[in-house]
Amino acid sequence: MKDKDLFDMNLEEKRLKTFKKWPFSSESGISKEKMAAAGFYFIGNKREPDLVKCYICLKELDGWEEEDSAWEEHKIHAPYCQFIQLNKPNSEITLQDAHELEMHRMLNLTKKILPKIVEEFKKEAQKTREDLKNLF
Numbered sequence: 001m002k003d004k005d006l007f008d009m010n011l012e013e014k015r016l017k018t019f020k021k022w023p024f025s026s027e028s029g030i031s032k033e034k035m036a037a038a039g040f041y042f043i044g045n046k047r048e049p050d051l052v053k054c055y056i057c058l059k060e061l062d063g064w065e066e067e068d069s070a071w072e073e074h075k076i077h078a079p080y081c082q083f084i085q086l087n088k089p090n091s092e093i094t095l096q097d098a099h100e101l102e103m104h105r106m107l108n109l110t111k112k113i114l115p116k117i118v119e120e121f122k123k124e125a126q127k128t129r130e131d132l133k134n135l136f
C-alpha cells in the first residue's frame with residue numbers, strides 16, 4: 001500500500017494538488033481540475049504518467065485520452081463507487097454525505113488490505129506449526 005492512501009484525499013483541493021505532472025490540457029474533459037472533481041488523485045510515476053486513483057472506491061485508472069470525460073470514465077469502470085452514486089459536486093456534499101463516504105472509504109480500504117493480512121497470518125501460522133513440530 002502506498003503512503004498516499006493513508007492521507008486524507010477527501011478534499012477536492014488536496015486531490016488537485018497531487019496533479020503536479022499531469023500530461024493533459026486544462027481545456028480537456030480530463031483536466032486536473034475535472035479529475036479531482038471526479039474523485040481522483042494522482043499516483044502516477046515515470047512508467048505510468050497518467051495513473052490516478054479514486055479516493056472512495058480506490059479504483060486505479062490510466063490510459064487516459066484527451067477526449068475522455070473524467071466523470072464518465074469513473075462511472076464506466078466503477079459504477080459501484082459510492083462517490084459516483086452520490087453524484088454531487090463537491091460544493092453540495094453535506095457533512096452527512098461526507099461521513100457516509102468516509103465510512104465507505106474505510107470499508108473499501110479494509111476489503112483491499114484484508115486478504116493480504118490473512119495471507120500473512122496464514123504464513124505465520126504455518127511457520128509456527130513447523131516450529132512446534134520441530135520441538136518434538
Ligand SMILES: [Zn+2]
Pocket residue numbers: 039054055056057058059074078081082083084
Ligand atoms: Zn470511485
